[in-house]
Amino acid sequence: MKPASLAAPRSATVAAVGATALAVVPLVYLSMQIGDAGWGRVSEILFRSAMARLALRSLGLAVIVGTLAGLVGTTTAWLVERSDLPASTAWHVVVVMPLAVPSYVAAYAWVSWWPQVASFWGAVAVLAFSTVPIIHLYVAAIFRGLDSTQEEVARSLGKGPREVFLRLTLPQARRGVAAGMLLASLYVLADFGAPAIMRVPVFTWAILGAYRAGFDPSRAAVLAGALVVLSTVFVLLEGVVRGRSTEASVGAAVVRPATKVTLGRWRWVATAGLGVLAAVSVAFPVMSYLYWWSQGGNEVELAEFLGALGTTLLLGLVVAITTVALAVPLAWLVARFGTRVGLGAERAIMLAHSLPGIVVALSFVYVGVRVLRPIYQHWPLVVLALVALTLSLAVGGLRAAFEQQPQSLTDVGRACGRSRARVFAQVTLPAVLPTIAATAAVIALTTAKELPSLLLLRPAGTDTLSTRLWVWAGVSDHASVAPYALTLIAFSVFPALVAAQVGRGSVDRREVV
Amino acid sequence: MTPRLSLSAIRHSFGSTLVLNGIDLSIAPGEMVALMGESGSGKTTIGRIVAGFIVPEEGVVCLDGDRVAGDGRFVAPERRGVGVVPQEGALFPHLSVAANVGFGLARGGERARRVEECLDLVGLAGFEQRRPHELSGGQRQRVAVARALAPEPRLVVLDEPYSGLDASLRRTVSDQVATALRAAGATALLITHDASEAFRTADRVAFLDAGRLVQVGEPSDLYGRPTDLRAALAAGTAALVPAQRCGASLVCSFGELPLDAVGYVSDIPSGVLVLRPWQVDVTVDASGGVEVLDARPDTDTLWLSVDVAGERVDLGTGRSAQDVENLGAGTRVRVMLTAAAAYLPRSPLD
Incomplete structure (x- = not known):
């Protein structure tokens, strides 16, 4: 038993438990809703041919997009990290930039020109372009982390560059590529906006439809439950694929810049390919909305726009502050003490992370209906749902920041006669403050583009940028969609830049003498 | 007799820093030479030039009299027959011990026999199916040595091979490795900053200071007849x-x-x-x-x-x-x- 002055402080534990409850409790209500429907009703909903088609379509979309994005993203990652591609750092940022275009904004840009694009394959194309950055970031990090000394040893054993790539680099990146593809598929399963705009009935869209239909609350719950099961399968698969790579790090004392493969004439082909990718996934939507905006004739009044903007910013701010306030104690607890409560809480939150936004939103509807009547269809419930949705985003980054800080710093602080609270305030917190600020900003801006939770939970008569966009998109008023789309893209540039930056700048590329 | 390795007038710089300033060194077949120097003296750079990972700005590198770098010629690392044992071994983490050791060998029946032979040489017979993460630091280093020796290279470059090991283990592992290298009749360039390691292992010691070789001789020369103050202090x-x-x-x-x-x-x-x-x-x-x-x-x-x-x-x-x-x-x-x-x-x- 540790003395209280060394054990994890109770206040942090309480905060961690609270955060976990927020992430998990809604699921409990979701399952209660399903339970209330009774097995007969559940099986009636589940075992219908429409259900099979829905599942097949959702799964097909996820797997096809994951595979396509996997191929493209692995290629871009290899080009940026392992070849002598000109201006590779700039290209890295460019390839990640589609993260700044919410999938429904990208999808609507296509449909605004060619309504007939709205189809399964249209959704495949849009979502593949949106998920390439996910794979790219994941695989690039792996390529960067590989010990280049291994490649040198292989060269010294008589293997040429091609053989080294095939026998060393690729086999070691294989699991990472597979895990990245599963993550991209998971993203597609959870995505609501793009399939809806492309008129592809997948789970997320069907859940909203069932909820809107109103007369049968258990149908939405059962569909959500089925989606949770499907997502969980992907999460487990991802864990299995990634988890077995425990052998990954066997001592790399010196980080040396990897030997880059010379592209020769292919460098121009590669540059052109990346250019097309960027043009299609980023430039095209941005230019489209600029064009529609310039055509004028939009119905948007300044007051309406400013109202939605103000609501979005205020909501983002409140959600960011609440999330960070809950995440900081939890991240610190896990990083510094690794207590069972802390680790359990973290695991629960990370598991909740894989839940599609629409499921979380629906769960909070049930929470609102059953226990939080007074705040149902009021902002506080919206904030709670968004906090639950963004908590995992905050915990991951903050934990890493706390872990980077050497234990000796706080030890020295306490040895100097300062209390733990003061050391935390004067030593620990200042060091992670930049991370906290960046996390808060990313959360606020991510909240801005959130769609399904707001569609389900927002108080009647109020709107954010994303819900306003949705309303105008519903009546195909391109000019009125434009200002909202452009504002959302502008908002999302910062989180995209943060994603591009993480892990990239930190490698010391000094040549070692 | 043609030296196995000869370096003539090697000069190299990184940016504006001159790292090697006229290095001349030759190693006879079967000889083991230790390259000693403080960190930053340029010893790793010499090793990388020999293995072919760096193209020297000036000077000539010859292996068995064949020019492999210099005067406009450059032979890629995979065509040199120079084995490398880096710091911490750099074993291929996704391959078993046997696959690591056999990596540089042609497929076929000979391979398994040679792998066994080399593992035996470093005292790790029976470890074939282990994975790198299941080995201790010293064992990994010995596998790395077996892997470098397997294709019967002309020369093995060992770059601070024991620096990741505990002090108590370094001596044992370095003696085991030295014995294995001798038994294989290998020609070796051992890069180290540790005098006792250099003295116990090498036939000759070359002392590098600020990009120059200030003394090359037998261990007893460096200890008993040093010609340079830094070398004298490094030697004991x-x-x-x-x-x-x-x-x-x-x-x-x-x-x-x-x-x-x-x-x-x-x-x-x-x-x-x-x-x-x-x-x-x-x-x-x-x-x-x-x-x-x-x-x-x-x-x-x-x-x-x-x-x-x-x-x-x-x-x-x-x-x-x-x-x-x-x-x-x-x-x-x-x-x-x-x-x-x-x-x-x-x-x-x-």
Whole structure:
């Protein structure tokens, strides 16, 4: 038993438990809703041919997009990290930039020109372009982390560059590529906006439809439950694929810049390919909305726009502050003490992370209906749902920041006669403050583009940028969609830049003498 | 006989920093040479030039008389037949021990036999199916050596191969590796900053300082006849005592030494004597002209700060640590010099 002055402080534990409850409790209500429907009703909903088609379509979309994005993203990652591609750092940022275009904004840009694009394959194309950055970031990090000394040893054993790539680099990146593809598929399963705009009935869209239909609350719950099961399968698969790579790090004392493969004439082909990718996934939507905006004739009044903007910013701010306030104690607890409560809480939150936004939103509807009547269809419930949705985003980054800080710093602080609270305030917190600020900003801006939770939970008569966009998109008023789309893209540039930056700048590329 | 490796007039810089400034070195077949130097002296760069990972800006690298770098020619690392054992081994984490060792061998029946042979050589027979993460640090390093030896390379470059190991383990592993290299008849370039490692393993030691090889010779040369002050200190504990040349002897505060009792004598009027602990004999003598100011035991040397004619001098002697009690501050002693390793200019350290 540790003395209280060394054990994890109770206040942090309480905060961690609270955060976990927020992430998990809604699921409990979701399952209660399903339970209330009774097995007969559940099986009636589940075992219908429409259900099979829905599942097949959702799964097909996820797997096809994951595979396509996997191929493209692995290629871009290899080009940026392992070849002598000109201006590779700039290209890295460019390839990640589609993260700044919410999938429904990208999808609507296509449909605004060619309504007939709205189809399964249209959704495949849009979502593949949106998920390439996910794979790219994941695989690039792996390529960067590989010990280049291994490649040198292989060269010294008589293997040429091609053989080294095939026998060393690729086999070691294989699991990472597979895990990245599963993550991209998971993203597609959870995505609501793009399939809806492309008129592809997948789970997320069907859940909203069932909820809107109103007369049968258990149908939405059962569909959500089925989606949770499907997502969980992907999460487990991802864990299995990634988890077995425990052998990954066997001592790399010196980080040396990897030997880059010379592209020769292919460098121009590669540059052109990346250019097309960027043009299609980023430039095209941005230019489209600029064009529609310039055509004028939009119905948007300044007051309406400013109202939605103000609501979005205020909501983002409140959600960011609440999330960070809950995440900081939890991240610190896990990083510094690794207590069972802390680790359990973290695991629960990370598991909740894989839940599609629409499921979380629906769960909070049930929470609102059953226990939080007074705040149902009021902002506080919206904030709670968004906090639950963004908590995992905050915990991951903050934990890493706390872990980077050497234990000796706080030890020295306490040895100097300062209390733990003061050391935390004067030593620990200042060091992670930049991370906290960046996390808060990313959360606020991510909240801005959130769609399904707001569609389900927002108080009647109020709107954010994303819900306003949705309303105008519903009546195909391109000019009125434009200002909202452009504002959302502008908002999302910062989180995209943060994603591009993480892990990239930190490698010391000094040549070692 | 054609040397296995010869480096001639190698110069190389990183950016504006000149790292190697005219390196000449050759290694005979079957010979083991240790390249010693402080960190930043350029030793790793030499190893990388030999293996073919760096193209030297100037100079020529030859293997068995064939030019592999220099004068516009460059042979890729995979065509050189130079095995590499890097720091911490860099075993391929996704391959078993056998697959690691067999990586550089052609497929076929011969491979399994050769893998077995090489693992046997480093004392790891039976470890074939293990994975790198299941091995201890010392075992990994030995697998890395077996892997480098398997294709029977012309030369093996070992770059600080033991730096990731605990001090207690380093000696054992380095002896095991040296034995394996000898048994295989390998030609080796061992890069290290550790003198005892270099001395125990190598036939010859090359000492690198600031991009130049200041001394190349047998271990006993570096220890007993150093020609450079840094090399002298890197090769072992030494006290430095100012001295002047006077005819056929060298004169210092403790008396005279005939020239033939000194391993290496620089042709300078004034310099320092490099004294190994066993060359300094200290006896307690109330009538002695030297007063002990302070005594500090080191692991195998007793360091005395003494006052001789108003001058403070630090002396390492071969006396045991227990003598601290007898040689406390204020004790008067007599100091006898029996020999010296070298008489050198003192400038490099000033």
